[in-house]
Amino acid sequence: MLGEGILKGMAETAKNFAGSFVSKERLTTVEYPEERIAPAENARVFPFLVYDTENWEAGLRCVACQICEKECPPKCIYIDKSKDKKPDYVGKQQFYPTRFDIDISVCMSCQICVEVCPFEAIKMDTQFELATDDRFGGLLLDREQLAKSNEYYHEIHPTEASEVDARLAEEKAKADAKAKAAQATAAKAAADAATKTAAPASPTQAKPEGGQD
């Protein structure tokens, strides 16, 4: 019969139309600004810099190795490396970024900077309401705007952050053990030198491990 297929389709739409009044799960949208769906745990928008301790400037994990700047596909990261070194959050002497800008109007949220970072210093944020009327300066985020605490990182990606923390703690324990061993051997060498020769001993100190260049 002509029109049978159309009627069948109409029955299907009628079923869906009526169903939307009955079952709650058919309502797939929410009233956005008032109601919000929490972002997925893995969600990524733009990168931010992680810092430990209270002071964001002292606690930045970034050591300005510039790997992310080099690997970034659209080249939206700008880093200036410091001339001097200062102790990082574990006490090692490291370089630090005097400038770390990300142009989020160019960034394509691909997460490659996060993957290549050897220091777990850069991670992905879930903040997406970043619209601004300042077209030139407003979308170029500097160090201060990018710095977010490790607690914030735990808040937005709990599983990933605890994995990262475990990995860092392990590395730190290893570094501590190495430093201790180096110190012990240096002390022993100095003692040997002092006993063997009468000359004033110039104790070879355990060299603090240099920063990544």
Added chain:
Amino acid sequence: MTPSIAHPDRVEGWNRPPIIEPDGEGELLEVAMGPHHPSTHGVFRMDVALDGERVIRLKPVFGYLHRNHEKIAEGASYLASMPYTDRLDYFCSLTNNWAYALAVETLVGQQVPERAEYLRVILAELTRIQNHASTIGFLTQEMGASGTPLMYAFREREKILDLFEQLTGSRMMCNYMRFGGCRVDISAALLDEARKIVAGLPGFIDEFEALLSTNEILMARCQGIGKLKPELAINAGISGPMLRASGVDYDIRKVDHYGIYDRFKFRVPLGDHGDVYDRYMVRVLEMRESVTILEQALKDIPAGPIMDPKSKIRGFRPKPGEAYGRIEAPKGELGFYLISDGTPNPYRYRVRPPSLINLTVLEDMCLGESVADVVVIFGSVDIVLGEVDR
């Protein structure tokens, strides 16, 4: 009754007007459809010459969305091109990732762990389902069904994209696969969610078919329109559902057995007439076959690592050589051809986009049809301009 292009399954009483021979009087009317035309997907132009309603000549013009993908890739490291492949065919970023990863893995001879292979199959088939569903939605929209079938498709697509977001972090630009595996592992909870989505898919396809397959208007607009002969399809290098709708049995999943497709039992649906309706039907049947693949893959997925331990992210330099990796993307054969000269950047990076090559027969399919049919035929090719222009 007026004579017309006969179609065996034609509904009685719904014949199109017969084709008129050009009377040789008057001028041809030249119309530029697009690049900002509501009927075209994205920025695509068709220069059409019309005799009345009938198409005499059709010239596709593209390049409006050219983004220099291949040249950028030659200046970037191998890994840095991965997020750009998401933006080729932005409906199916995961299959694009797979094709590129496959090309690089062939180049360096990397092995992919079992679990990653299963994950790739699951994600690729989910991508295929959401792509075909939304393609059919857009096709019906071009016939004037403004929105209803498209929204049905998007409702289902939403569930699949939510799964992608939870796994990869992004809904469309997934950037998920890496050379030698996948980026993050899927959790057991997420796998269960995938199983739930797959369990709901046959019901959705049934509903979609009840809505459309026997609809007289759809049949009248689709059957016998835009016929593509198998000989022409083979000669023009057409691939994917368009080729299979013309009755050519060629599916790279069956031919190449890339990944682990030889482990799954599935059939390849073929069309008889090569018209728009066959292309619609082949896509519906392919969705059903994808569901059976998904059911098998989700049942068998083993535990284990998801990355080849030998693969490295920084300092990736393949030995000099060349490789071609191709997969059966939802739109057809998607291939990446790479030449390495031993540096961190590829010497040559070439994409074989199914959308572009499937478009080359647009004129052959449209000649003699009316303007309204051109829009429908164009919709049935299933293109994404990001992939056509690159």
